[in-house]
Amino acid sequence: MSTHLKKYGLHGQFNDFLNGQSSSMLGRVTSVHRTSYDVMTESGEITCEITGNRLKDKDPYQKPIVGDWVLVEMGEGGNANIIREILPRNTVLERRKVNASDKEEIQLIATNVDVAVIVQALDQDFSLARIQRTLTQLSGTGIRPMVVLNKLDLVSDIDQVKKEIHQLDADLPVVFTSLETGHGLSDLEQLFESGETIVFIGSSGVGKSSIINTMLDEERQQKTGEISECSGKGKHTTTARKLFLLDNGVIVIDTPGTREFGVTADLSALDDVFRTIDELATNCKFRDCRHQSEPGCAVKDAVSTGIIDEEVLKSYQKLREDLKN
Numbered sequence: 001m002s003t004h005l006k007k008y009g010l011h012g013q014f015n016d017f018l019n020g021q022s023s024s025m026l027g028r029v030t031s032v033h034r035t036s037y038d039v040m041t042e043s044g045e046i047t048c049e050i051t052g053n054r055l056k057d058k059d060p061y062q063k064p065i066v067g068d069w070v071l072v073e074m075g076e077g078g079n080a081n082i083i084r085e086i087l088p089r090n091t092v093l094e095r096r097k098v099n100a101s102d103k104e105e106i107q108l109i110a111t112n113v114d115v116a117v118i119v120q121a122l123d124q125d126f127s128l129a130r131i132q133r134t135l136t137q138l139s140g141t142g143i144r145p146m147v148v149l150n151k152l153d154l155v156s157d158i159d160q161v162k163k164e165i166h167q168l169d170a171d172l173p174v175v176f177t178s179l180e181t182g183h184g185l186s187d188l189e190q191l192f193e194s195g196e197t198i199v200f201i202g203s204s205g206v207g208k209s210s211i212i213n214t215m216l217d218e219e220r221q222q223k224t225g226e227i228s229e230c231s232g233k234g235k236h237t238t239t240a241r242k243l244f245l246l247d248n249g250v251i252v253i254d255t256p257g258t259r260e261f262g263v264t265a266d267l268s269a270l271d272d273v274f275r276t277i278d279e280l281a282t283n284c285k286f287r288d289c290r291h292q293s294e295p296g297c298a299v300k301d302a303v304s305t306g307i308i309d310e311e312v313l314k315s316y317q318k319l320r321e322d323l324k325n
């Protein structure tokens with residue numbers, strides 16, 4: 001089997017599929033442009049296109065995405081290389097525009113990823129509710145969540161943040177980092193395993209590309225940007241998703257900032273995220289307790305005794321409302 005593509009995450013998963021496909025070339029999509037695709041093959045990176053029905057198809061699942069394994073028909077005599085087939089996806093990270101309900105509004109972010117690193121900046125971007133929503137989005141996808149809280153150098157106290165995250169999910173891997181001091185960067189790298197595909201997601205300007213750069217050699221370093229002073233919002237320094245192979249064997253996908261993952265998951269997925277609250281809720285007097293003003297509410301009791309933070313409960317209730325609408 002191809003040794004080069006092994007490094008890009010190929011481990012025999014398509015052997016059955018590839019039998020009798022000798023005319024096509026196997027590759028992994030490393031970048032998506034407006035009308036073309038970069039695909040890593042056994043003999044290096046090539047530019048490909050799509051044609052015909054696939055080009056016209058409105059279904060976002062029918063278009064190649066960063067991380068996809070594809071079969072390419074090599075163009076001869078100056079003809080373009082054509083992606084003929086998207087091989088079965090192991091995982092799909094997708095995002096739905098908030099309030100959207102039809103398929104057109106679904107955006108695929110990356111495929112065949114093992115880990116999603118949710119990056120937030122501690123100085124102005126930290127939002128427990130947003131972490132919760134992203135976890136809900138990820139649950140059931142087979143993608144493991146991790147949280148990176150960056151720009152540690154810009155805040156003085158993280159005790160409250162630590163407490164809230166711990167209450168949200170005590171098992172969630174969380175790393176505090178700073179590019180200024182280098183704090184946490186080696187801890188983060190140690191959480192990644194060689195051969196795994198890791199996608200970085202989070203708002204613009206939180207430092208996704210800066211973190212990835214610390215793991216890349218100089219010539220492949222990504223552009224990073226200043227945050228505009230007046231709005232405090234990043235200005236989308238990264239404009240396209242891109243897949244990199246790091247020296248340590250980890251495959252990383254950088255993405256442009258996305259503020260919010262629309263919630264597509266159902267209420268049972270929500271239950272995964274709020275384990276602590278759910279466990280307590282089994283002791284509420286009413287089965288359908290909303291933990292607002294019902295008598296005999298074990299969750300409210302836990303808030304008054306300090307086991308659960310008021311803010312965590314509020315986010316929980318907000319998310320339940322969001323999911324109902």
Ligand SMILES: Nc1nc2c(ncn2[C@@H]2O[C@H](COP(=O)(O)OP(=O)(O)OP(=O)(O)O)[C@@H](O)[C@H]2O)c(=O)[nH]1
Binds near residue numbers: 151154179207208258
């Ligand atoms: N003080 C401080 N600044 C940081 C830190 N990490 C990143 N920055 C700065 O934050 C700005 C944005 O960083 P980027 O890496 O471009 O952010 P991004 O998440 O990739 O943003 P998009 O590509 O727009 O999605 C840059 O000016 C970085 O130098 C940090 O830990 N501390």
Ligand SMILES: [Mg+2]
Binds near residue numbers: 208209223238256257
């Ligand atoms: Mg970036």
Ligand SMILES: [Zn+2]
Binds near residue numbers: 285292299
């Ligand atoms: Zn209750």
